[in-house]
Amino acid sequence: MNRHRLDFAIVGAGMVGMAQTALLAVRHPGMRLALLESAPETAPKPAQHYESRVVALTQASRELLEEVGAWGEIAAARACPYVEMRVWDADGTGSVRFTSRDVQLPNLGHIVENTVIVNALRSRLEALPNVELVNGFCLESWWRDCGLWHLQSRGDQVNALEGLREQPEIVRTRLLVGADGVRSRVRDLLHIRCQDTDYHQTALVCVARCEKPHRHTAWQCFLKTGPLAFLPLAGLGDDNHCAVVWSADNELARELLMLDDRAFALNLEKTFESRLGKVESVTERLSFPLRARHAERYQGPGAVLVGDAAHSIHPLAGQGVNLGLQDVRVLGDEIDRALSRGLEPAHPSVLARYERRRRGDNAATLKAMSAFKSLFGAGQLHWRWLRNTGLNMVDASPMLKKRIILRAMAV
Ligand SMILES: Cc1cc2nc3c(=O)[nH]c(=O)nc-3n(C[C@H](O)[C@H](O)[C@H](O)COP(=O)(O)OP(=O)(O)OC[C@H]3O[C@@H](n4cnc5c(N)ncnc54)[C@H](O)[C@@H]3O)c2cc1C
Incomplete structure (x- = not known):
């Protein structure tokens, strides 16, 4: 040309x-x-x-990929629809459960590996x-x-x-x-x-094989040191693989990177409260400063x-x-x-x-x-009370849930 x-x-x-x-x-x-x-x-x-680098694509992103003619190949290769999202505070009792039924849609989005896209x-x-x-x-x-x-x-x-x-x-x-x-x-x-704002956190990513199937659910646990997400992956014979995105304060991230695979898997399982049973294996960890x-x-x-x-x-x-x-x-x-x-x-x-x-x-x-990062990083009692009450309030309000989901899905 x-x-x-x-x-x-x-x-x-x-x-x-x-x-x-x-x-x-x-x-x-x-x-x-x-x-x-x-x-x-x-x-x-x-x-x-x-591949351990994945993204959670919204419905609006999927529509764009459909318009350019790429979605068919993505769906045929590997894209995991997720129908539920569970978010909870590791340091309290607050939790929210979003489901595709809350918005009468077949799913909340798709988890797709970057290389597939x-x-x-x-x-x-x-x-x-x-x-x-x-x-x-x-x-x-x-x-x-x-x-x-x-x-x-x-x-x-x-x-x-x-x-x-x-x-x-x-x-x-x-x-x-x-x-x-x-x-x-x-x-x-x-x-x-x-x-330019330094979050003073590093994201560690890898793929974990868990004892229990992921049930097409995206899991996110908020810790004082940063959020830990288990995102469901499609195919390859079972529903037991999740992409892990663990955003941790830099010092903790350095320590986690130094662990061998077995010790890291045990740490991951404990921090994730064994929600999917044992973490049986993990792939190589990659890290990204945030x-x-x-x-x-x-x-x-x-x-x-x-x-x-x-x-x-x-x-x-x-x-x-x-x-x-x-x-x-x-x-x-x-x-x-x-x-x-x-x-x-x-x-x-x-x-x-x-x-x-x-x-x-x-x-x-x-x-x-x-704001989320600061709220969930705060250890003082009043902040903990606020975020746990907030999560439970959202969970109890179908209207609020619907608005949050539709905003996040950009529909
Ligand atoms: C751990 C982690 C998890 C994430 N999870 C999600 C998620 O779940 N959902 C989500 O929506 N987003 C997520 N993101 C963010 C997402 O990955 C990025 O927003 C996205 O990859 C940015 O894409 P981009 O094409 O803008 O930039 P990039 O992917 O950085 O692409 C830039 C390209 O430009 C090229 N380039 C650079 N300089 C030059 C030059 N001078 N000349 C020519 N070419 C050049 C580079 O080689 C590269 O190929 C995550 C990010 C991280 C770090």
Whole structure:
């Protein structure tokens, strides 16, 4: 594909960048797009093993993945619908049980491994004739000329076959979408600062095999040191595997990382109050430092941020990628609206409308996550009383439950 005058260039082939590319390509088959990713091309991961990085997809996210034609492959590969969610305070008597019956829906969402989503989006993008996937393109610098961004890759890659230094590659585009994650280069190049809060916690993730089946329930226990979630996984012969996301204060996380598998599994089982019986085995633990970040602006001349490049949040309510996919949908809708009115998709008013529509929702979710984290981290009696009473009040009110579920599902 001629990369001299693209309509859209998307930087970053994570879940959000891939979904954005697919949505724009499907809705505008006459336009030319490139998805630029710094990582080299990798073969799709085999499906015989579970991956420990998972997300809880809301109904709104599933609908977006359906629209771009990726949901069929995701559902066929591995997606676990969950029909119930149990939340409780480890330090008290408060608990809430949300079920799909509370909202008369078949499920509350799906737990899906990140690689399953990425594999499905990649095969969908490969089938779209107006998209070029470019791996090994690490955006380094840019300049703007005659309404086009000129994007230059880092020029220090060495060609493996010939052992020669490769010339930096240049891509030209009318609209640039930065989907390049928490350390976004696009955000830096736009001189956009970030509000940055260190949660002083680390998320440990792994897959646990439990003695009892998960019953298609997402379990979350709030400890003073951070939340511990067991999320049900689909298939591979039984219903006994769960993805574990344990967000713990940094010191505890360091100690947990140092334990051998057996000691870690015992600790996990005890902390989770043996709700699914014994933890029989665990896979390798991965760790992620947790910070909240919110970009002070989402856009600059001819360029816009989506997903973690614009905002990243605590995983305790499993909303990160769901917010990113809502950015994708709203940006897609604003571009449709602009084109139907004869406006350039990169027109400042289009990008400003996108930001206005998304900032409030993202900021409210970020605030709510920080408030939850503080409330459940507080050890004083009055806070403990407040959160336990609050959980029990929600549990006793079908109306409140319904509102919370529908808000979390973005329906
Ligand atoms: C432990 C944990 C649990 C989570 N659980 C959930 C959950 O249950 N539900 C949920 O909704 N969210 C969850 N999240 C959040 C979710 O994983 C993220 O919000 C999501 O992965 C962000 O996707 P993204 O595409 O915006 O960014 P990324 O996945 O970070 O993708 C960015 C891409 O950009 C590329 N890139 C970076 N710089 C450049 C450059 N200069 N040039 C070219 N390419 C570049 C990177 O290589 C990468 O491929 C969780 C996060 C963590 C840490």
